Amino acid sequence: MTITPIEPSLRRQADVQNQWLAERLATLLPVLMERTGIDLWIVVAREYNEDPVIMTLLPAPAMNARRRTILIFARRDDGVVDRLTLDRYGYGDLYQQVWNPDTESQDDCLARIVGEYDPQRIGINTSATFAFADGISHHEYERLLAALGPLAARCVSAEPLVIGWLERRIPAELAVYAELVALGHRLIATAFSRAVITPGITTTDDVVWWLRQTMHEAGLRAWFQPTVSIQARGMPFNTPATRNRIWPGDLLHCDVGFCHLGLCTDQQQHAYVLARGETAPPPGLVTALAQANHLQDIVMAEMQVGRTGNQVLAAARERAISAGLQPSIYSHPLGFHGHAAGPTIGLWDRQDGVPGAGDYPLYDETVYAIELNNVAIVPEWDDQPVRIALEEDAVLTGGRMEWLHGRQTQLHVIE
Structure with a gap:
């Protein structure tokens, strides 16, 4: 009996997975953010120390975060979720690139973007129960809170959103x-x-x-x-x-x-x-x-x-x-x-x-x-x-x- 993969071509595998990712971001994420009451979700990771969830959010053929990658998902009043990236390289059409390294620091850009959305509940990946939802490193956690300033008081665990995203x-x-x-x-x-x-x-x-x-x-x-x-x-x-x-x-x-x-x-x-x-x-x-x-x-x-x-x-x-x-x-x-x-x-x-x-x-x-x-x-x-x-x-x-x-x-x- 011959054992062959469903799709042997790496290129077509990437195409299929990216089609799925686009559909998931457009259809699942808004529902899950509404269900969990999270207005804005921040996922941050450095290269080779990736948050467990970030690789399910990046399109193929990405194999890791680049330098320091920040993804922001912001739920608007009409239920649409804006998908933003603060990194030097971008991720195609799935994310809007909003950081210009020549004009502001990455942390200043993060603070500005979050302030413009003015979310009441900011989800970050911390969890005492699920490792999948506890992906932000200690340093990145401290750096994120410092960048957010007074808005840091609005941070909550994104655990239910992370688990919902991964399991659905x-x-x-x-x-x-x-x-x-x-x-x-x-x-x-x-x-x-x-x-x-x-x-x-x-x-x-x-x-x-x-x-x-x-x-x-x-x-x-x-x-x-x-x-x-x-x-x-x-x-x-x-x-x-x-x-x-x-x-x-x-x-x-x-x-x-x-x-x-x-x-x-x-x-x-x-x-x-x-x-x-x-x-x-x-x-x-x-x-x-x-x-x-x-x-x-x-x-x-x-x-x-x-x-x-x-x-x-x-x-x-x-x-x-x-x-x-x-x-x-x-x-x-x-x-x-x-x-x-x-x-x-x-x-x-x-x-x-x-x-x-x-x-x-x-x-x-x-x-x-x-x-x-x-x-x-x-x-x-x-x-x-x-x-x-x-x-x-x-x-x-x-x-x-x-x-x-x-x-x-x-x-x-x-x-």
């Missing part, structure tokens, strides 16, 4: 997102096949590096090192593995994610290597996967607009435990980043809720990695507990959760 997807992005998830499924299906795995010869490290190399050659950027692990009869998940060579009778697990066209995926699936004389996986493993699918259904049903991540977690765990499952839920947003901006729905070591990030509500047109696991007993393995850990990508759109490209409901089988 436009229709064009969602259309491509489904294709990216499908590409991830093809990647896993190939990795969990005889094309890559020869039982008794191939190791889990071999599969990991095949995944990494294949993504690299396909122009897909891995945002974390993939993992592949083994559970087997006599080698349970909760004890250190005694080998990494793949044998017949093994239950394999992978975790893999990549970014392409500025959007990231995150997926986990399982495969079974048939033992001698077997024509299908043991029924206990099939049942274990079905139970994990049931847990997915529960989590998806509880993910509703307006609920916080902690509310979703508590409701889903209560339902799952009542259904006789042994759940662990640690789902997260996806988008410009792998562990992206938005509500945290559990952590593997915080099943009682996550203060702060878990208190953020779910909004429409947002994407999530439904990441979780369930432990089940497998009779064919002497009642050994098996952990089925799944991760599939889904979108909250029109008030309901939908899989972007289906999910695993059958084990990959390696003969």
Whole structure:
């Protein structure tokens, strides 16, 4: 199976991403600034010390801020947002260049522009909860306040605006997102096949590096090192593995994610290597996967607009435990980043809720990695507990959760 990117041409990738950026700036930003009550948003960063959000605001092929870059977004009374840049080089038609270095300093220009708009609430990127919204450096924070003078008293955290900007997807992005998830499924299906795995010869490290190399050659950027692990009869998940060579009778697990066209995926699936004389996986493993699918259904049903991540977690765990499952839920947003901006729905070591990030509500047109696991007993393995850990990508759109490209409901089988 050939693994190819959605768009192999770097030039066309830049064109697509810039079209998306123009639409996002024109349609999303005014809505988000009104929703969060921020009249003027200042994003400032220096080259090689970029604010996490600034690269989602700069057009391709920009790869970093230039020297000291300042972006200003000012909401007018009619709802239109003016987009200004205070830098030496400009960013094409997306931003109006308003600083002339020959006539005033950058800080004086900033103070003048802000004073002309006279905003009541000035958003700056500081946050105790979300790193994405805490991107202004200490020096730039002090310099910004000094430049604003009396107007500095009007500064507020831009956290809700930053998170809203990062998490919200436009229709064009969602259309491509489904294709990216499908590409991830093809990647896993190939990795969990005889094309890559020869039982008794191939190791889990071999599969990991095949995944990494294949993504690299396909122009897909891995945002974390993939993992592949083994559970087997006599080698349970909760004890250190005694080998990494793949044998017949093994239950394999992978975790893999990549970014392409500025959007990231995150997926986990399982495969079974048939033992001698077997024509299908043991029924206990099939049942274990079905139970994990049931847990997915529960989590998806509880993910509703307006609920916080902690509310979703508590409701889903209560339902799952009542259904006789042994759940662990640690789902997260996806988008410009792998562990992206938005509500945290559990952590593997915080099943009682996550203060702060878990208190953020779910909004429409947002994407999530439904990441979780369930432990089940497998009779064919002497009642050994098996952990089925799944991760599939889904979108909250029109008030309901939908899989972007289906999910695993059958084990990959390696003969």
